[in-house]
Amino acid sequence: MIYIVLIPLLLACFIPALSKLKHKIHTGIFVFFIPFFIFLYFIRFVGDGFSPVRQTYQWVPSLHINFDFYLDGLSLLFALLISGIGALVVLYSIYYLDKSERLGHFYVYLLMFMSAMLGIVLSDNVFVLYSFWELTSISSFLLIGYWHFNERSRYGALKSLLITIFGGLSMFGGFILLYVITGTASIQAMIDQTDIILNSPYLPLILGFLLLGAFTKSAQFPFHIWLPDAMEAPTPVSAYLHSATMVKAGLFLVARFSPIFSNYEWFLIIVSIMGIVTLCWGSYMAVRQTDLKAILAFSTISQLGMIMAMLGFGTQVAVYAAVFHILNHATFKGSLFMVAGIIDHETGTRDIRKLGGLLTLMPMTATLALFGTFSMAGVPLPFLNGFYSKELFFGSSLDLSEGVGSTAHMLAQAIPYLAVLGSIFTFVYSLYFFFGIFTGRKQMDKLPKKPHEAPFGMLAAPLILVLGVILIGIFPNAVNGTFLTHAAEAVFGNEVVTHVKFWHGWNAPAFLMSLGVVGLGAILVLTRNKWSGVYNFLPGKLSANKLYDSLLDKTDVYSNKVTNFYMTGSLRLYMAIILGTTCIVTYAFMIITDGFTIRFNDLAPVTAIEVAVTIVMTVSAIATIFARRNLSAILLLGVVGYGISILFVIYRAPDLALTQLIIETVTVVLFLLCFYHLPMMRDRGETAGSKAVNTIISVGFGSILTLIGISAHSTDWFGTISEYFIKTSHSLGGGDNIVNVILVDMRGLDTLFEITVLGIAALAIFSLINLKNNKGAK
Structure with a gap:
């Protein structure tokens, strides 16, 4: 399995040479087969009889740092998304990126990121997981800043790097504490010692560190501010990083460690609150945006919050709904990002205020957007997969008050209302996105380019994703028992039995909540111009971005003052x-x-x-x-x-x-x-x-x-080390002269470096003598 993880990274070394042929054949054609074959490798594990697979490759065994790979239902779900969506993104980029672009750089960064994400979801060793985690931050920094000549691209790349690296270091602190407490670096072995972790006095610190890493990576409020600025990346990058991979890493972390913390009430409270607040805030702010990718960015924030909230609920239904929505979100959000790229590519703008009436000019693109947006909105139609997981979300929010402590009881009562509120604005921004682009009056004079339908090659990738939306919607149980339940069981820690169906009756509470969302959402869509002034008050002048910029500026100022204080040249x-x-x-x-x-x-x-x-x-x-x-x-x-x-x-x-x-x-x-x-x-x-x-x-x-x-x-x-040398010099070194064995075998590197020092000193002496002789000759 290590070869599957490292193959994209290794083959990336050949991309610069292949990119020299880009004027004859697009570099993406070579790259496409890498994620495609990785997807074929993992798809063979899908089935009712799947059982976890573990492989170990030694790296630094003395420090308990090994390539321990563990493939269970959860990691299989993510591996399929990473490779499958990755293949479609590369296919899309072949038609989106012109051959004049720096294609070698782009695909090297993309393959580096792919390896890093596969490493995260397959690693069972926390230290190896952290290494891949930070590699995603670095590679995403390079991808977001791909158009480095654009100041906004550099700004967005730096912001994402600083925030995610900050969270990553915090997460690493949690890993170290877990390692100290349990004496193992294996996540599965840590799960076996759940009682020891939950009874540790360091439990609140561990939880805080791990959740900080997860929240920053998955753009949870208030760390969400990096995600909209990351939209400055090329659209294939946005479709990949922010629908199926990077932003899902935090969700994966919470899901992977849920078996340990699911019995800890504060874990459920913190994750649920953070998720539901992010859902509401992200969906509310999405309606305010005018850039297509900004709308999708805030919609991603809201969807991530929804999934995070379900992981926080911790019930069997909620956990299943979370993994189900991870799959659904990847299909409809990936297609919508690609649609936004097509609109930008064919019209020359992403400003929704300049768009409108494109339905007749771009009917194929409009059809793809229709299925994507309506699935994201959770419209109750049997061929839209988003509705199923949205229904399960509502149902799980209603069952929270059962069996919870007094601390969480009040929260459990409020969550269904917040879930409906966030879903109403989700419905609003979904319809705002679709109807703002494809209906209404044409504004041809405001468009930099005359719009026309995209070539089929550019439509192929979003078409496949939309087919996924429809097929999962029509046959939800086809993916249920084959691998979704396996993923849910890996998170829940016990057997999960769930049968997905569209119709639960007119009086089903979740269905009534969906009807309320559609009704109130439709009213808000039709009256948007009348209530949009509310954004002048909330958030008004308040901005997390301003706080971030201020902190960055003040850090620079005070750092300079501190540095100038002691860097005097003395x-x-x-x-x-x-x-x-x-x-x-x-x-x-x-x-x-x-x-x-x-x-x-x-x-x-x-x-x-x-x-x-x-x-x-x-x-x-x-x-x-x-x-x-x-x-x-x-x-x-x-x-x-x-x-x-x-x-x-x-x-x-x-x-x-x-x-x-x-x-x-x-x-x-x-x-x-x-x-x-x-x-x-x-x-x-x-x-x-x-x-x-x-x-x-x-x-x-x-x-x-x-x-x-x-x-x-x-x-x-400690005992003197001389006893060790006396006992083992013959058995390990094969000699009876203890001093020689120590110098050559026991401390061979030390001796090597001593010889190196002597060699450098000899060269220095020779140079000085030679310099003196040359001066004398002159």
Whole structure:
């Protein structure tokens, strides 16, 4: 399975070469077969008898970091969406992107993103999942900023990167805490230790970190602000990232960890509230937009909120409805993004105020948009898949008050009303999108291009997605038992049995809620011009984007002030800050952890030569402070270094002595060369205060090093490593000379780097000698 995940990333290496042929054959034709064959690989797992598949490939086993891939119903659903929608997006891009574009860059970024998303949904190891998670942020940054010459593209790419990376780092903190608590990096193994996690004092912190990562990635309020600006990306990118992949990663994270937190009341409360608020706010703001992709962006926000809310409900029906709507949303939203791209491509504008009356000019596009928008609106028709999951959403919202605690009871009473409110505005923006483009008066004078129907190649991808909308609507149970129930069971943690049907009777509460949505929504659509002034009050001048921009600007300003405060060009100040901070932090940590341990027993006898060498080094170090000439200070400093070499010889470490001797020689020579070009040392007129600071830092830093050395020798927390070498030198290294085995086998890398250092020093000495000889020759 690792090959399936990494194949897009590996084949991306060949795209730059293939893109050179783009004037003869579009680069997308080569790329299309990659997601297509990945889709064929995963589609074979679909069926009633599916059982999870696990594969492990070692990476860094000592740190519990391995490529552990786990394919269950949930990951299968996402893998099919990533590869299937990915293939259609590439097909669409062949006709959407001109050959004059930087196609090599585009498809490299797209394949990188595809690998990252497959890695997220298939990884069972939290650290590997995090690596792929951040790769999606980086690759989406490159895709959103593809048209980098456009300032808005750069702005949208940076905003998405900052917000999602912020959430990703928070999520990583949650992963680390889970790893510490459970002792495993496997998600499935963590699920087996649910009781340990739920009883941990770090549970609120873990939950907060994980949900922050999920909410930022899936554009939940108030982190939703990056998604509309990400619409500056080419339409194929928008159709891929924001209908089936990137924005679904947060939903996947919540779904994957639901078996752990589903019994924790605050998980249900937070996720439900965040989802339902996002649904209402996103649908409300979508009606305000005039750019087609902006309408779809806020509609995506609202749909993501709806799915998140259902995952928060946590009931069997709600979980099934959530995974069902993930599938439905990918079909109708992907097709609508492509329709918006077609409108832009064929008319030259995405401004809905300039559009209208295109039904007769673009009948095929209008037909595709009709099915997509009406499915998104949840219109009660049996051939629209969106209606089924919307009905299940309403039904699950009505059952929340059963079996919940007192804290969640009031919320459960309010959620059905909020669900209807959000769905009403969903109905409004869906009809606003369709009728605003295809009905009404033609405005040909406002269009940059004369509109006409798109070529069939551009219509093929949205047509396939719309066929998915219709077929799932007509035969919902065809996808029910084959893989949707498997996905729901992976989230719910138990068996899920659900039979989907269109008609539940006239008195069914969910159907009555749908009728109310259609009725009230139709009224709001017809009277939109009369009530649209409400946006002047809500949100009015309030804007999360302004807050984001202000925070970014103020961060730059204060960062500059802080940087300018200490970046003065003074080496003395830099050293004072570094050494002072090191002293304070180290002292504090040692005191808190009771790390100072001083014992003088079991010490080797001190010989006269050791005392003599130490006295010489001490006197030389002190004399360096009072030296008034560069040459004197360098030579005195060299005496200290050579003294260390002598101590290494005394302690029978000839390799270290040789290394120290050579490096010290080169260092002294280089110092002489450097100081030759510097002004002579002089009294800088330091005040008594600055001298006192110098003294405190010097004494403090020297003392902490001395105390650490004594404490390290005095502690007996761990057994000496020498015992390990004595026992294993023969069995592991195959030698009886313990020192040789240590140098060659046990610490082979250390020895290699020592040799490397010696080699570099030898080259430096040779260069200096050669330089001197050349000067003498001249």
